[in-house]
Amino acid sequence: xxxxxxxxxxxxxxxxxxxxxxxxxxxxxxxxxxxxxxxxxxxxxxxxxxxxxxxxxxxxxxxxxxxxxxxxxxxxxxxxxxxxxxxxxxxxxxxxxxxxxxxxxxxxxxxxxxxxxxxxxxxxxxxxxxxxxxxxxxxxxxxxxxxxxxxxxxxxxxxxxxxxxxxxxxxxxxxxxxxxxxxxxxxxxxxxxxxxxxxxxxxxxxxxxxxxxxxxxxxxxxxxxxxxxxxxxxxxxxxxxxxxxxxxxxxxxxxxxxxxxxxxxxxxxxxxxxxxxxxxxxxxxxxxxxxxxxxxxxxxxxxxxxxxxxxxxxxxxxxxxxxxxxxxxxxxxxxxxxxxxxxxxxxxxxxxxxxxxxxxxxxxxxxxxxxxxxxxxxxxxxxxxxxxxxxxxxxxxxxxxxxxxxxxxxxxxxxxxxxxxxxxxxxxxxxxxxxxxxxxxxxxxxxxxxxxxxxxxxxxxxxxxxxxxxxxxxxxxxxxxxxxxxxxxxxxxxxxxxxxxxxxxxxxxxxxxxxxxxxxxxxxxxxxxxxxxxx
Amino acid sequence: xxxxxxxxxxxxxxxxxxxxxxxxxxxxxxxxxxxxxxxxxxxxxxxxxxxxxxxxxxxxxxxxxxxxxxxxxxxxxxxxxxxxxxxxxxxxxxxxxxxxxxxxxxxxxxxxxxxxxxxxxxxxxxxxxxxxxxxxxxxxxxxxxxxxxxxxxxxxxxxxxxxxxxxxxxxxxxxxxxxxxxxxxxxxxxxxxxxxxxxxxxxxxxxxxxxxxxxxxxxxxxxxxxxxxxxxxxxxxxxxxxxxxxxxxxxxxxxxxxxxxxxxxxxxxxxxxxxxxxxxxxxxxxxxxxxxxxxxxxxxxxxxxxxxxxxxxxxxxxxxxxxxxxxxxxxxxxxxxxxxxxxxxxxxxxxxxxxxxxxxxxxxxxxxxxxxxx
Numbered sequence: 082x083x084x085x086x087x088x089x090x091x092x093x094x095x096x097x098x099x100x101x102x103x104x105x106x107x108x109x110x111x112x113x114x115x116x117x118x119x120x121x122x123x124x125x126x127x128x129x130x131x132x133x134x135x136x137x138x139x140x141x142x143x144x145x146x147x148x149x150x151x152x153x154x155x156x157x158x159x160x161x162x163x164x165x166x167x168x169x170x171x172x173x174x175x176x177x178x179x180x181x182x183x184x185x186x187x188x189x190x191x192x193x194x195x196x197x198x199x200x201x202x203x204x205x206x207x208x209x210x211x212x213x214x215x216x217x218x219x220x221x222x223x224x225x226x227x228x229x230x231x232x233x234x235x236x237x238x239x240x241x242x243x244x245x246x247x248x249x250x251x252x253x254x255x256x257x258x259x260x261x262x263x264x265x266x267x268x269x270x271x272x273x274x275x276x277x278x279x280x281x282x283x284x285x286x287x288x289x290x291x292x293x294x295x296x297x298x299x300x301x302x303x304x305x306x307x308x309x310x311x312x313x314x315x316x317x318x319x320x321x322x323x324x325x326x327x328x329x330x331x332x333x334x335x336x337x338x339x340x341x342x343x344x345x346x347x348x349x350x351x352x353x354x355x356x357x358x359x360x361x362x363x364x365x366x367x368x369x370x371x372x373x374x375x376x377x378x379x380x381x382x383x384x385x386x387x388x389x390x391x392x393x394x395x396x397x398x399x400x401x402x403x404x405x406x407x408x409x410x411x412x413x414x415x416x417x418x419x420x421x422x423x424x425x426x427x428x429x430x431x432x433x434x435x436x437x438x439x440x441x442x443x444x445x446x447x448x449x450x451x452x453x454x455x456x457x458x459x460x461x462x463x464x465x466x467x468x469x470x471x472x473x474x475x476x477x478x479x480x481x482x483x484x485x486x487x488x489x490x491x492x493x494x495x496x497x498x499x500x501x502x503x504x505x506x507x508x509x510x511x512x513x514x515x516x517x518x519x520x521x522x523x524x525x526x527x528x529x530x531x532x533x534x535x536x537x538x539x540x541x542x543x544x545x546x547x548x549x550x551x552x553x554x555x556x557x558x559x560x561x562x563x564x565x566x567x568x569x570x571x572x573x574x575x576x577x578x579x580x581x582x583x584x585x586x587x588x589x590x591x592x593x594x595x596x597x598x599x600x601x602x603x604x605x606x607x608x609x610x611x612x613x614x615x616x
Numbered sequence: 617x618x619x620x621x622x623x624x625x626x627x628x629x630x631x632x633x634x635x636x637x638x639x640x641x642x643x644x645x646x647x648x649x650x651x652x653x654x655x656x657x658x659x660x661x662x663x664x665x666x667x668x669x670x671x672x673x674x675x676x677x678x679x680x681x682x683x684x685x686x687x688x689x690x691x692x693x694x695x696x697x698x699x700x701x702x703x704x705x706x707x708x709x710x711x712x713x714x715x716x717x718x719x720x721x722x723x724x725x726x727x728x729x730x731x732x733x734x735x736x737x738x739x740x741x742x743x744x745x746x747x748x749x750x751x752x753x754x755x756x757x758x759x760x761x762x763x764x765x766x767x768x769x770x771x772x773x774x775x776x777x778x779x780x781x782x783x784x785x786x787x788x789x790x791x792x793x794x795x796x797x798x799x800x801x802x803x804x805x806x807x808x809x810x811x812x813x814x815x816x817x818x819x820x821x822x823x824x825x826x827x828x829x830x831x832x833x834x835x836x837x838x839x840x841x842x843x844x845x846x847x848x849x850x851x852x853x854x855x856x857x858x859x860x861x862x863x864x865x866x867x868x869x870x871x872x873x874x875x876x877x878x879x880x881x882x883x884x885x886x887x888x889x890x891x892x893x894x895x896x897x898x899x900x901x902x903x904x905x906x907x908x909x910x911x912x913x914x915x916x917x918x919x920x921x922x923x924x925x926x927x928x929x930x931x932x933x934x935x936x937x938x939x940x941x942x943x944x945x946x947x948x949x950x951x952x953x954x955x956x957x958x959x960x961x962x963x964x965x966x967x968x969x970x971x972x973x974x975x976x977x978x979x980x981x982x983x984x985x986x987x988x989x990x
Contacts, residue, residue, distance in 0.1 A: 125779040125782075129768060129771055205762065205766070206827070210755065210780065211785045604745070604750050608753070
């Protein structure tokens with residue numbers, strides 16, 4: 082039996098897809114298939130961004146600014162543009178046109194996007210999907226980077242045009258654009274980190290102001306650097322070695338800092354029942370290692386010398402004061418779920434136990450890291466002394482006493498914070514940030530209390546330093562910086578620190594003998610099933 | 617008051633709770649779960665959880681017909697006891713109505729079940745998997761629709777559902793199939809390419825139900841889905857929920873519209889001030905709570921004589937004669953009611969009509985709760 086195909090009427094003919102439509106459908110299907118490989122947040126954010134008024138306005142304004150500057154700048158440089166190098170002025174114009182969206186609009190949009198998720202309750206909906214907090218943050222970051230790329234593409238022909246005008250060489254152009262992209266990405270991560278910090282309305286307004294302030298500061302600082310770079314160029318102003326150092330510095334410092342901020346932001350979005358601490362500790366380790374490498378590189382290559390030790394050391398002291406006070410303020414209780422994922426074998430427990438969440442492991446982790454850093458700092462100083470330039474004996478003594486004095490005082494304060502937080506946790510559920518507040522209180526009290534008491538005892542007249550001022554870390558450290566010998570005080574606080582940490586370990590044997598927690602059979606089966614389904 | 621993980625809740629409160637919850641058939645299950653060894657419970661001190669039995673993993677609860685279980689659930693916010701010792705189970709394919717005044721603890725307990733919050737004590741289970749210890753396994757089985765819409769700007773309905781399908785790990789043809797099904801089931805096909813911000817409240821609710829269904833979960837938790845909907849949208853929602861139950865999905869739904877719940881739910885739980893006051897089917901709760909029914913009998917002749925005869929019976933009290941109608945309270949069951957009617961007919965009375973007035977869910981709710989809001 083032959084099938085009779087009825088002839089198409091005009092309406093059906095009009096509905097049948099054309100060859101172009103078919104090709105577009107194929108392309109659409111291909112894009113759909115490929116988009117499965119991307120982070121869903123990236124796909125959603127890109128769809129949203131491309132439709133948003135903010136993107137359309139920014140893109141149009143950038144296009145308009147680039148075109149306007151090309152015309153206005155070129156005419157303003159006439160007729161010298163044919164004979165003398167004219168790129169610096171054109172490049173400056175393009176830089177400022179590109180820096181505004183890259184350093185201000187995109188990070189702020191990323192901030193608003195994540196803040197909006199928290200505010201509108203969509204983050205809760207996302208948190209019960211199979212997306213992890215890290216994927217959410219990464220998706221937002223990737224979307225911001227995609228927008229940056231689009232803005233960059235708009236300006237690329239203009240920058241190429243400026244390059245042909247001579248006056249800004251290729252390394253300078255690459256350094257300028259690299260600096261801008263890196264700063265844009267870093268500021269986006271900073272903005273995303275701040276977006277996760279506050280849950281209350283007042284806190285959110287404060288955070289927004291802080292972020293705007295930081296973005297403007299970055300815009301201004303980078304603008305100054307860009308101006309210097311464009312005017313004087315990479316080679317002429319620094320020389321190759323220094324230029325290499327300025328290249329190595331962001332390469333060493335930016336990735337671990339970005340990773341730390343990224344981990345912190347993801348931890349803020351992670352439920353309390355999960356392990357939020359281990360990844361932060363790993364990120365802190367990376368920061369430590371990279372700062373040590375940066376200082377080592379600087380000293381070995383003889384660029385900055387001892388100043389770098391003090392700058393890097395000061396930054397690390399601030400970081401560890403902040404981080405360690407929060408580490409010892411973590412909750413001592415761990416969910417069975419987290420326990421299951423902790424190292425189970427003896428060797429793994431013995432070596433990686435201090436990465437497990439908990440205030441006791443936090444205390445040990447902080448003290449070990451600070452001691453390692455102190456060791457590296459002292460080693461660097463001796464390397465500098467032997468290899469680069471001799472360091473005076475007094476400076477050596479000052480530096481060593483200062484480093485170990487800081488660690489002694491910090492350990493002493495940490496023990497007090499640990500005790501305070503343990504007491505607080507009996508009847509409350511304080512956040513880890515309270516630990517930092519407790520650290521500030523302890524530090525202020527340790528310095529002010531003996532000073533006030535002795536001032537009162539001396540009829541409010543000036544008095545010399547005595548052993549009663551041992552806890553007054555401000556006075557002791559400033560005297561060490563003045564070249565006074567204070568080994569007695571440092572040894573005392575070192576001993577107190579060691580005894581305190583030993584006591585904490587003794588009272589909390591769980592740290593040295595972590596519990597083995599088996600995963601229920603049903604859960605193992607379900608996880609295997611889920612893995613198979615994913616494959 | 618601060619919860620001390622080393623102690624159980626005060627005995628007197630537990631006893632009082634047990635007494636109140638024994639009103640319902642579900643109380644049997646509740647008391648069963650109270651007998652579960654304490655070691656199996658997870659406990660939260662200071663907002664986080666510890667295992668009460670060192671060195672052992674908590675056993676995974678598994679009972680084939682129970683899809684949702686709350687086991688001695690507590691949630692404290694400082695001094696406020698948002699949820700206090702709630703235990704109940706919901707069978708697979710059932711619709712469970714969660715009823716309570718504002719601030720009763722419905723949303724808090726639903727959020728714990730949806731793995732969005734942690735209990736201060738106790739645990740909840742979906743398909744036998746702990747919401748505290750295995751949230752990622754629970755999430756894949758769970759569709760949650762909170763009381764807020766949670767939508768995005770500059771996104772149309774299809775893109776919105778597509779995004780959540782991707783977020784749940786669906787890809788390729790499977791995602792397209794689920795998308796088509798959800799759009800069809802929720803009746804949002806015509807709106808697929810319209811921006812969400814232009815949708816009516818009813819359509820947004822449909823879309824949000826679609827979002828909760830996109831990954832084909834076995835359990836649905838719906839927090840006030842009918843709030844602010846017009847009658848037609850409410851009827852549609854009711855139909856959709858019944859359809860889902862017929863497909864074998866277990867639904868936990870909270871609502872203030874009790875008549876709606878009475879019609880669509882297989883069982884209900886009444887909660888007030890964080891405590892579960894009664895659970896079971898509407899009929900069970902009604903019969904447990906309402907010891908006496910009001911009966912009305914129409915007798916065509918000699919109604920006053922019949923009234924005198926009825927007053928002499930032990931199950932009858934407060935007989936009122938209103939022309940041909942006799943109204944009285946009857947404390948007996950169906951058997952006694954049948955015997956009463958047989959006796960009247962045997963006595964030569966012309967019984968034309970007999971009506972039994974049972975209390976509505978609203979009446980039961982008002983009787984059980986005290987109108988206290990935290």
